[in-house]
Amino acid sequence: MDYFRTLRPLFTISQHWIRPRYCSNVAKSSVTSRERKFKSHISSGPNFQDFLKGVSVPKTPAADGQDCDTHSYLSEELHMGNSRKVYFETYGCQMNVSDTEIAWSILQRKGYQRTADLSEADVVLLVTCSIRDKAEQTIWNRLQQLTAMKKRRLKTRTPMKIGILGCMAERLKVEILEREKLVDVLAGPDAYRDLPRLLTVAEGGQQASNVLLSLEETYADVMPVQHAPQGHSAFVSIMRGCDNMCSYCIVPFTRGRERSRPVSSILEEVRMLSDQGVKEVTLLGQNVNSYRDTSEEQFCGSDLTQLSRGFKTVYRTKQGGLRFSDLLDRVSCIDPDMRIRFTSPHPKDFPDEVLHLIAERRNICQQIHLPAQSGSSKILKAMRRGYTREAYLDLVRNIKTIIPEVSLSSDFISGFCGETEDDHQQTLSLIREVGYNVGFLFAYSMRKKTHAFHRLQDDVPAEVKQRRLEECISVFREEAAKVNAALVGSTELVLVEGESKRSAKDLCGRTDGNVKVIFPKEDVAVQPEDSDMAPVNAGDYVLVKISSANSQSLRGRAISHSSLGDRAKHYETVQTAV
């Protein structure tokens, strides 16, 4: 059913327009009726840009038309960083980690420098999250500290500028600038190209903001600068925004409509990472398996597989183009020794072709994040997830049939509107039935603007939410401990991340199923059954014999160096023998 069309459009396209003032304060940026009239008059005539040369025009088409000082007439030279030092602090999900690299890439091109030392920063940028109230409280507290630091710095040397980027900038817009007078810059997730200009305005002593959402911004041409690739792993953003409108979730409001980055741009980034020696890439998006690159004409396969299995979608799905399975196929062909993971998929978009590809392609990890959110069909309906408990469990069975070795992880919310003890028990039983090895569990936090905020009652008391959450965590741990214990005695191919945090004598890495493995740091055979020994470094693949397990990790001993190719050969030999 196409619910989305019955809703008021969230984001409508508006045109940029010129404000006859050099550096206007954001508090003055709300659109008056006179300005609206003026805008409608000029929209049919030539644009102000037509009369100027060398002006910078934000490329992004605006999507909600609010709260943006365009200042497009500031010249390009004024947007230069002049070696000013930028310090980033990133909160929230992996999308923000990836966005930090995009924002940094844009600033680096303009001559900014990056620093890891807050005390020498000229510009401090917080990349923020709004998913739960607690996430926002963390930022408010941090802002208090930073503004106190900024006040102290005013007396000593060049003033420090503070910028709020990401989802909280988008959700709260000018409220932040009004509440925290010392914040200089506000940039929503689709406005990072505009950062150099915003910082220039801020340098002139004015607050500056751009929180326009876009229908098409994917930063496809901005190669993110991987600042500190961790253990030879990198995140590659493949899409932005989300159209799912789960009733509890703020993301569609902070990140806007779903759009996919073109395949060619993704492949280029993955090739570049492979050349740099990156061994593991995680494809990122809020809803990765609904990926669709419609810039490619090809149409691949049927779209109706999942919908006929008890899953429905609230929006009109796009047709044609290259889909997630095509992308996964192409990405996994780039480097047979590079592991490919993806997160987050939505249970509604798991056609068998994706599952078969995961089962067949040795470098696509047999690990699926399958966010359930609840085990009760009644609550799933209130959450607008588009599936029932039964449809979810059928999907789990199908996944386990096609990929018998699969590792599953999930997200759950405790204490959603109307959740009874019986609903909660159903969630506990679903966690037991599936047997995940990793879980992300949260107490429900009401977010303004969402469907739940307008239509449902946040009626589960805080202490009940907390108690249910703790019960979910303890069942999760029990099940994860069982799943991990089943690996004791097996030999796992581990990608080494580096030294273990607990002891410099140990190394740590991850299995194909994304379970952490700790093992002693010692030289091992260069390949299985070889007598030559070599040290083990971050980015190496090693075979580790597992000796013990708990709910969080495995312990074992490395036997030899290895590679994903070796693993493929190993499996082929075993299969032929069978």
Ligand code: SAH
């Ligand atoms: N697109 C991803 C989720 C991104 S948000 C997905 O659908 O899997 C990550 C998780 O935060 C969600 O899966 C959900 O479990 C949790 N979450 C989202 N909104 C929440 C809220 N209002 N209160 C508590 N948890 C929430």
Ligand code: SF4
């Ligand atoms: Fe939020 Fe649902 Fe979109 Fe995930 S799929 S980001 S939970 S609206």
Ligand code: F3S
């Ligand atoms: Fe948070 Fe925005 Fe990610 S709200 S979870 S940073 S998409």
